[in-house]
Amino acid sequence: MTTAHDHVHVVATLQAHPDHVAELAALLGELARTSRKQPGNLRFDVHQQSSNPNQLITIEHWDGPASVDAHMTSPHVGEVLGKLGPLLAAPPQIVRYSQIA
Incomplete structure (x- = not known):
């Protein structure tokens, strides 16, 4: 059994090319559902x-x-990561956080 202090939060920040915002949003939506x-x-x-x-x-x-x-x-994260490059204006920033309180 895990406790709240075992939990991990991950925040990924992605900067889309202006002409690919909708495509990136759709891709991230599918990633979220999966x-x-x-x-x-x-x-x-x-x-x-x-x-x-x-x-x-x-x-x-x-x-x-x-x-x-x-x-x-x-596999589904690998697929998404493989599609991100052309959609982004900068490399994604992915940071893990541990809950402390």
Whole structure:
């Protein structure tokens, strides 16, 4: 059994090329739907910045590091990562956070 302090949050920040925002949003939406079905996923949301619609983020909540590792090496994540390059204006920033309170 995991506790809240075992949980991991992952925040990915993605800057889309202006002409690929809709395509990136659709790709991330599909990633979210698939990821929500994975063991250990507690939440997976996609957000668009209000003042900069080219910037999207994913906020993921996992029950522990092993679930994140399994997610990051899953085939559907590999497929998404393979499609990201032409859609992005800059490399994605993916950061893991551990819950401390």
